Amino acid sequence: MEKKTLFDKIWDAHVVKSVPEGPDVFFIDKHFIHEVTSPVAFLNLEKRGIGVRYPHRTIATPDHNVPTVDQDQTIKDKLSRMQVEKLRENCAKYGIELHDLGSAHHGIVHVIGPELGVTQPGMTIVCGDSHTSTHGAFGAIAFGIGTSEVEMVLATQCIMQSKPKKMRISVEGKLGAGVTSKDIILYIISKISAAGATGYFVEYAGSAIQSLSMEARMTVCNMSIEMGARGGLIAPDETTFAYLKGKTYAPSGEEWTKALAYWRTLKTDEGASFDEELQFDAKDIEPMITYGTNPGMGIKVNASIPTAEGMEGSNKSSYLKSLEYMGFSPGEAILGKAVDYVFVGSCTNGRIEDIRSVAQMVKGKKKASNITAWIVPGSREVEKQAHAEGLVAILEEAGFELRQPGCSACLAMNDDKIPAGKYAVSTSNRNFEGRQGPGARTMLASPLTVAAVAITGRITDPREVFGN
Amino acid sequence: MVSSFFADIFKNNCLNIGVLPVTVSASFADRILSEVAKHPDTELEIDLQNQRITLLSTGDGETFDINAYKKGNMQHGFDDIDYLLNMASAIDTFAASR
Incomplete structure (x- = not known):
């Protein structure tokens, strides 16, 4: 057969x-x-x-x-x-x-x-x-x-x-502490680029993927398009x-x-063929953050922004233009950069599990004074459950502003806009120029990283704030 | 519409509303842009039948790809909905089985 x-x-x-x-x-x-x-x-x-x-x-x-x-x-x-x-x-x-x-x-x-x-x-x-x-x-x-x-x-x-065409991306092994499905997908995109799977439909496989909850799997599939x-x-x-x-x-x-x-x-039959197969090891994945203006421009949160070395022509100029928009310099560390807004929400990370993980992390703490923190449940059902589980009370106590369900600041097609020049660390899916508002500077990360940033007011490795 | 890259959804929208998306090499796109910068009235000729795009001022050109079915639609002024409505009963039979 x-x-x-x-x-x-x-x-x-x-x-x-x-x-x-x-x-x-x-x-x-x-x-x-x-x-x-x-x-x-x-x-x-x-x-x-x-x-x-x-x-x-x-x-x-x-x-x-x-x-x-x-x-x-x-x-x-x-x-x-x-x-x-x-x-x-x-x-x-x-x-x-x-x-x-x-x-x-x-x-x-x-x-x-x-x-x-x-x-x-x-x-x-x-x-x-x-x-x-x-x-x-x-x-x-x-x-x-x-x-x-x-x-x-x-x-x-x-x-x-x-x-x-068909591509299979396998991620094998066990994820480290503080590493989420958002980090898996940001890592994959950073490895293959924002155009790396053009023309393909991707199947995600491997033990690291199988170990994920449905909410976490949705985060991975959500960003396939990126x-x-x-x-x-x-x-x-x-x-x-x-x-x-x-x-x-x-x-x-x-x-x-x-x-x-x-x-x-x-399920895929054993021996069925793909046009392209990629393999990644879960132990290589750490908390990720983007520093540029497409989702492929991601690094480990404790890494330095790549230099333009080896780039040429229009690649180099668009890379430098992207960093200029973000107000970053090639080669500098991203840890410690001051942030103005955090946004938890969107079809990428606006589900109950996301809100739960942020609430657990910020419980008993206060957001930094320089941070405006928005948390927008993906649906009324999520909102209802967040209330029922006492998460809303925890988040409000920490200084987060809970808003009503919608796409909100993910795409700023509504009143929720990040002001020009301001930095937002966001659980959403796109960091394009102006995506979260004209001139807004977006850094994509997991809900855990966003929670850490909310508490310290700066780009932070979540493992350092919350321990392992 | 001429570009070195089109996102899928945008490209499909173009084809469906009768706007021809022509994908050219990055180097040809650069040549078009620099020619237009020098001479804003530069003209391009797009020959759908032979799938060829030519920069008239320099004679530079290249061929481009288009799906044969979509090319036919574009040439005859049909669209996908006309095609699908013509096979509505086959779709109804299929739908009933699901």
Whole structure:
């Protein structure tokens, strides 16, 4: 029998037709939409005079540009208000399930999908957002699409896609103390660069990956796109099944047994081939931080910023431009640099486990006086649980400001912006120029590192603040 | 639209709305930029049929890749949604099996 990778198994099961010399007609099981990339898609459906073919396969929530305070009031920003109202209108018109602001399951689309059990192994999932790759943590093929494809999925439940190349990244061994899944992915991207997996779909494997919780796996898959990959996935296992059991939309009873039998087949056959294979050793990974303006510009938090030695031409000038934007010099240490803001949140690290780890670290301590600390739960469910576990009280006592769920300062498409020139150490996924606000200087790190920075007010190795 | 690199989602959006993304080598992109800096009215010719881009002022050029199906759509003014709507019943049958 032909040996197949996990990716092949799911892909092949969703091809309605292969166009000769062209892409595959690829069936989409679940489609998430939000307020920013859907309005034009709906408008174009109207222009074509067609509707939504399978409304029950689409789920909506406003997350990108919503305010994270006073969500029970009318949105002040005009564009944001219009987009959220449009989403409500379109969902009502076409019968699409909407988890609106203030409702029990409102939140970042990539946080609520898994939380509700909508995201399941073996599925194909798309959304008009790059970080749709998050859902790959469940052993699903999940990737971001553009508005033109949102329209396509609404109209036909299919998109036209050429099968990407396959890469397997294995991380073997045991992670050191103070090292998280965020450090794994920042480490991998720093090794292969922000374009290192362009054209590939990545499967993450190895004992270090298998040892991760679902939340931690989501962090890894979430940032697949930051190395250029179309997406990333992890074979489902007992951890996956235990997470899904009992979730609102997860199968139950006989259906659960049936689903489980199928899900257990979802792994790469021994001897199946990849176009590219990379191996990393968990013991080489330490707490990471980025110092530049793409996620590939990461170093161990106790390392020095690389010099421009050996770089030439436009590579060298763009490297120096990036450091200039950040206000850093080649070759200097990053430890001890003063910071102005910390941000805990986003589809990368806005889940309960992230909030729990920050709360445990800052319990009984106070944030440094130079730090503004924002903590933004990924969803209402996360917020509710954080209250129930007493985490909110701990964080507020430490001087963190808890805001309401949304994408918030990850992309500053809302009121949560880091001021120009200020330094933010952030649990989010992108450190591009202006990503967190015009002129904002972003350093990406794990929730543990962010907690350490909040306490000391400077770039700090979390292992030194909290011990091992 | 001409560049030495396009991100996937952006490139797909372009192809779907009838904007041709032409990926050129980094060195050719540099030559275009320096030529345009010298002569802002510089023209480029893009020959989709033969998949060739030419800098008219210097005659410099190179070939570019495009998926054959997407090329056909671009030449005939079709798009993916037209294609998919034409096979709606096959999609419905497939959907019913899932």
